[in-house]
Amino acid sequence: MSVPSTTPRPAAAHSVWPQLEPLLPQVTKPIQYVGGELGAVVKDWDAATVRWALMYPDAYEVGLPNQGVQILYEVLNELPDVLAERTYAVWPDLEALMRAQGVPQFTVDAHRAVRAFDVFGVSFSTELGYTNLLTAIDLAGIPMLAADRTDDDPVIVAGGHAAFNPEPIADFIDAAVLGDGEEAVLEITAIVREWKAEGSPGGRDELLLRLARTESVYVPRFYDVDYLPDGRIQRVVPNRADVPFRVHKRTTMDLDAWPYPKKPLVPLAETVHERYAVEIFRGCTRGCRFCQAGMITRPVRERSITTVGQMVKEGLEFSGFHEVGLLSLSSADHSEIGDMCSGLAQQYEGTNVSLSLPSTRVDAFNIDLAQELSRNGRRTGLTFAPEGGSERIRKVINKMVSKEDLIRTVVTAYTNGWRQVKLYFMCGLPTETDDDVLEIADMAHEVIRAGRAATGSKDIRCTVSIGGFVPKPHTPFQWAAMERPEVIDGRLKMLKQAINSDRSLGRAIGFRYHDGEPSLIEGLLSRGDRRVGAVIRKVWESGGRFDGWSEHFSYQRWVDAAAEVLPGFGVDLDWYTTRQREELEVLPWDHLDSGLDKDWLWQDWQDSLSEYEQDDCRWTPCFDCGVCPSMDTEIQIGPTGRKLLPLTPVDGGGLRLPSGAQQ
Amino acid sequence: MPIAFSQGFTPHPKISYASAAPTGVASEAEYLEIGLRAEVDPEQLRRALDAALSPGLDVLDAVVAGSGSLADRIEASHWRIELPEVDPAVLDRAVAAFTAAGEVLVERMTKQGRRTFDARAAVISIDVVPPTETPSGAAAVPCAILELVVRQVTPSVRPDDVLSGLRVVADLEPPVSPKVIRLAQGTLTAHGAIADPLDADRDGTAIGGR
Numbered sequence: 001m002s003v004p005s006t007t008p009r010p011a012a013a014h015s016v017w018p019q020l021e022p023l024l025p026q027v028t029k030p031i032q033y034v035g036g037e038l039g040a041v042v043k044d045w046d047a048a049t050v051r052w053a054l055m056y057p058d059a060y061e062v063g064l065p066n067q068g069v070q071i072l073y074e075v076l077n078e079l080p081d082v083l084a085e086r087t088y089a090v091w092p093d094l095e096a097l098m099r100a101q102g103v104p105q106f107t108v109d110a111h112r113a114v115r116a117f118d119v120f121g122v123s124f125s126t127e128l129g130y131t132n133l134l135t136a137i138d139l140a141g142i143p144m145l146a147a148d149r150t151d152d153d154p155v156i157v158a159g160g161h162a163a164f165n166p167e168p169i170a171d172f173i174d175a176a177v178l179g180d181g182e183e184a185v186l187e188i189t190a191i192v193r194e195w196k197a198e199g200s201p202g203g204r205d206e207l208l209l210r211l212a213r214t215e216s217v218y219v220p221r222f223y224d225v226d227y228l229p230d231g232r233i234q235r236v237v238p239n240r241a242d243v244p245f246r247v248h249k250r251t252t253m254d255l256d257a258w259p260y261p262k263k264p265l266v267p268l269a270e271t272v273h274e275r276y277a278v279e280i281f282r283g284c285t286r287g288c289r290f291c292q293a294g295m296i297t298r299p300v301r302e303r304s305i306t307t308v309g310q311m312v313k314e315g316l317e318f319s320g321f322h323e324v325g326l327l328s329l330s331s332a333d334h335s336e337i338g339d340m341c342s343g344l345a346q347q348y349e350g351t352n353v354s355l356s357l358p359s360t361r362v363d364a365f366n367i368d369l370a371q372e373l374s375r376n377g378r379r380t381g382l383t384f385a386p387e388g389g390s391e392r393i394r395k396v397i398n399k400m401v402s403k404e405d406l407i408r409t410v411v412t413a414y415t416n417g418w419r420q421v422k423l424y425f426m427c428g429l430p431t432e433t434d435d436d437v438l439e440i441a442d443m444a445h446e447v448i449r450a451g452r453a454a455t456g457s458k459d460i461r462c463t464v465s466i467g468g469f470v471p472k473p474h475t476p477f478q479w480a481a482m483e484r485p486e487v488i489d490g491r492l493k494m495l496k497q498a499i500n501s502d503r504s505l506g507r508a509i510g511f512r513y514h515d516g517e518p519s520l521i522e523g524l525l526s527r528g529d530r531r532v533g534a535v536i537r538k539v540w541e542s543g544g545r546f547d548g549w550s551e552h553f554s555y556q557r558w559v560d561a562a563a564e565v566l567p568g569f570g571v572d573l574d575w576y577t578t579r580q581r582e583e584l585e586v587l588p589w590d591h592l593d594s595g596l597d598k599d600w601l602w603q604d605w606q607d608s609l610s611e612y613e614q615d616d617c618r619w620t621p622c623f624d625c626g627v628c629p630s631m632d633t634e635i636q637i638g639p640t641g642r643k644l645l646p647l648t649p650v651d652g653g654g655l656r657l658p659s660g661a662q663q
Numbered sequence: 664m665p666i667a668f669s670q671g672f673t674p675h676p677k678i679s680y681a682s683a684a685p686t687g688v689a690s691e692a693e694y695l696e697i698g699l700r701a702e703v704d705p706e707q708l709r710r711a712l713d714a715a716l717s718p719g720l721d722v723l724d725a726v727v728a729g730s731g732s733l734a735d736r737i738e739a740s741h742w743r744i745e746l747p748e749v750d751p752a753v754l755d756r757a758v759a760a761f762t763a764a765g766e767v768l769v770e771r772m773t774k775q776g777r778r779t780f781d782a783r784a785a786v787i788s789i790d791v792v793p794p795t796e797t798p799s800g801a802a803a804v805p806c807a808i809l810e811l812v813v814r815q816v817t818p819s820v821r822p823d824d825v826l827s828g829l830r831v832v833a834d835l836e837p838p839v840s841p842k843v844i845r846l847a848q849g850t851l852t853a854h855g856a857i858a859d860p861l862d863a864d865r866d867g868t869a870i871g872g873r
Contacts, residue, residue, distance in 0.1 A: 022840050025687035036717030268717060320715070352668055378672070655664050655703050655711045
C-alpha cells in the first residue's frame with residue numbers, strides 16, 4: 001500500500017495544518033480533527049527532550065474519553081522537558097484524502113506528524129483496534145515492520161489490556177508494556193532521555209535493549225518463537241543475553257498518590273461519554289472466570305473516599321462537566337461506597353450535577369446506592385449482570401448470584417420507581433448448552449411477572465442484552481474452546497422465540513444481542529500468536545478498518561485472510577478459536593507475567609468444569625492466585641472512616657477563569 | 664458562569680445561536696445569546712468565556728441583551744470567498760451572468776431532504792475583489808476573490824449555494840476547495856451596509872438576571 005519512507009525526519013516538527021485544513025470541508029465531522037479542547041496541551045517542540053505521541057486506535061468520539069490515554073497525557077505533560085500529544089484513528093474518508101494529498105498521520109494537539117516523535121504509544125482496550133494501528137503506522141510514513149525501522153522512526157509501544165498478549169502485533173510494534181501505565185511511561189521517558197543525552201549510542205537497537213532490561217518492557221524482537229510440527233508452540237526464548245526470560249506487569253500502588261485525570265479533556269465534538277470519570281478503585285477479586293480485566297489488574301487498590309471527593313470537586317470545577325462517573329470493575333464493592341455516594345449526593349444536591357455508578361452487582365444494596373445518587377431527580381439506568389442464564393453455568397463462570405437474588409433485586413428496583421432495568425448475559429460460555437441459554441427467557445419472564453405483581457402496573461420493562469463470550473489470555477478460560485458462530489446465532493434465535501412465546505410478557509422484554517461472528521475474530525486475535533500477524537496484515541491490505549464497528553467489520557474478509565495465510569503454517573482459524581488447549585501446551589503469552597500462577601489458573605479452570613465456586617480474597621482467606629507475592633503487592637482497601645464534608649456553597653453569580661486553560 | 668438551565672427532565676443550558684456559519688466555514692462574526700441566573704459584569708464574562716474556549720475561538724464582546732431577539736437583528740451576512748486557481752476574469756464573467764439572471768435555482772441536501780430554491784434574490788451584492796492582499800496559504804497561485812452580501816432568508820442562502828449558482832449560470836468549477844470567511848452579520852442599513860447587531864445594547868453595564 002505504501003513504500004517505507006527512507007527520508008530522514010525533519011529536526012523540528014512543523015504543523016501539517018496548512019495541508020490538512022483544505023481537506024476538512026470534504027469529510028464528515030471535521031471538528032474531530034481540529035484539537036484545541038479544554039485540557040489540551042501544546043508545548044514548544046524544541047524545548048522538549050522526550051516527545052510522545054499517544055494514540056487510542058479508534059475514532060475520536062470513542063478515543064477521546066479513554067481514561068488511560070488522558071491519564072498518561074497529563075502525567076507526561078506535567079514534566080517540563082516532556083511533550084505528549086494525542087492522535088486518533090482517522091475515518092476512511094479522510095484517510096483517502098490524506099493519501100491523495102500526502103498528509104501524514106497527525107496529532108490533534110499541534111497537528112504534528114506522528115513520525116517526528118520519539119515514542120508512539122498506542123493503548124489497546126480491545127484487539128479489534130489492530131487494523132487501525134496498521135493504518136496509523138502506514139499513514140505516518142513509518143515502515144510497517146518493526147524490523148525495517150531506522151533511527152529516524154519512533155519507538156512504537158503498545159499498552160492496555162490487549163498488550164497482555166501482544167504476539168499477534170509483535171511484527172508491527174517495537175515494545176509492549178503490561179499493566180498500569182503511570183509509572184511505566186515515566187520510566188520509559190527516563191530511559192529515552194538518558195539515551196538521547198548520551199548522543200543515542202548504539203542507535204535504536206541499544207535503546208530497545210535498555211527498555212527490555214527493565215524486565216517490564218517487552219521487546220518482541222529479542223525473543224524467538226519455535227514451533228512443534230503440529231503447529232503448537234515449542235518454546236519462546238530470548239535471543240540475546242541480558243534480556244529476561246519473562247517480562248512482568250507493572251502495578252501502580254497507592255492510587256491516592258496518582259489522582260489523575262486532574263484536568264480532563266473537554267471535547268468539542270460529540271463523544272460517547274461526556275462526563276468526569278473517577279476511578280474509585282483498580283483491580284477486582286470477584287473472580288469471574290471470563291473476566292480478563294479482573295484477572296490482570298489484581299490486587300484491589302482503592303482510592304480513598306476523600307481523594308475521590310477532592311478529584312470530583314476539582315475535576316468538575318476545571319471541566320464544567322455535569323456528569324460524574326464513579327468507575328471501577330465493580331463499584332459497589334468499594335469499602336466506603338455508601339458514604340461516598342451519600343456524601344457526593346449531598347454535596348451536589350440542588351445542582352445540575354448528576355452522579356452515576358456502573359451498576360452490575362445483583363443485590364439490593366446496589367439499588368440503595370442508585371437511589372442515593374438520583375437525589376437530583378435524574379435517575380440513571382440500572383443494569384444487573386447475572387452473566388449466565390442457569391444456576392449451573394453461573395457456577396462455571398463463578399458468578400455467585402441465585403435466580404431468587406436476581407428477581408428480588410429487580411422487583412425492588414421496580415417498587416422503588418424504576419420502570420426499566422437492563423439484564424446482561426453472555427452466550428457461548430464453556431460447557432454451555434441450549435438449556436442454559438433458554439433459562440434466560442424464564443428469568444426475564446419471572447422478572448416481569450413478579451414486577452407486575454409487586455407494582456400493580458403493566459408499565460415495567462426489562463432489556464435482555466447478550467454479549468458473546470471471548471476466551472482471553474491470563475484467565476482460567478484461556479484453555480477453553482470457543483463455540484462456533486452458527487451455534488451461538490442458533491441459540492440466540494431460540495432464546496428470542498422463547499422470550500416471545502408468552503406475548504404478554506414478551507412485549508415487556510427488549511432483546512439486544514451481537515452476532516457470533518465478530519466474537520470469533522476477537523477470539524482469534526486475543527489468543528493468537530505471531531503467525532496471526534500475517535492475517536491482520538492481509539485483512540488490512542484488503543481494506544479492513546474499524547473492526548469494532550459493525551458497519552465496517554467484515555467477517556468474510558477475516559475468514560478469507562485466515563484461509564489464505566494460516567495453512568502455510570499448518571494451522572487454521574478453528575485451530576486458534578474452537579480448539580481446546582491441553583494443560584502442558586505452551587501458550588503464546590506464557591513468557592508475559594501477569595502475576596497469576598499458571599497452576600492456579602489451571603486449577604480454577606478445573607474447578608470451573610466441576611462447577612466449584614471460588615470466593616473473594618477481600619473477605620475470605622487468600623487462595624493463592626499468585627499475584628501479590630510475585631508482584632510484591634498487597635490488597636489496599638479501606639475503610640478509612642473519613643466522611644465527605646459539605647462543600648462551601650459556591651457564589652451563584654460567580655464567574656471563574658478555568659485554571660490552566662489555554663489562553 | 665452562572666448559566667441558566669431549561670426546565671424539565673434533562674435541563675439544557677440556555678444558549679441560542681443566531682444564524683451560525685456552516686461547518687467548515689471561517690467566521691469573524693458569530694453571535695449568541697446566553698441566559699444567566701444572576702447578573703455579572705459583561706467584560707468579566709467575556710474574559711471567562713474566552714479563557715475556556717479553544718484557541719481561535721475568541722470572544723470579542725458581551726453586552727446585556729435588550730428587548731427583541733438577537734435573531735431579529737440578523738438581517739444579512741457579509742462573506743468573502745477565496746477561489747484559488749480561478750482566473751479573476753473567468754469569475755467576472757460568471758458573476759455578470761449571475762447578476763443578470765432574475766432567478767438562479769440551486770439544489771442542496773437539507774435535513775428535510777433535497778431542496779431546490781432560488782440563490783439569486785437573497786444576494787444584495789456580489790463583487791469580484793482585486794487580489795491586492797495575498798490570500799492565506801496560496802502565495803504564487805492565481806486566486807480570485809468574491810465578496811457577497813446576502814440577506815437572511817428561509818431557506819438560508821449560503822456561500823456554497825451562491826457557488827452552486829455560479830456553476831449553474833456559468834459552469835464555474837473551482838479546481839480546489841474555496842475558502843469562505845464570514846466578515847460580518849447584522850442589521851442592514853439603508854445603504855446596504857451591515858451594522859453590528861449589538862449596537863442597540865451598547866449602553867448596558869450589567870448582563871443577565873431578567
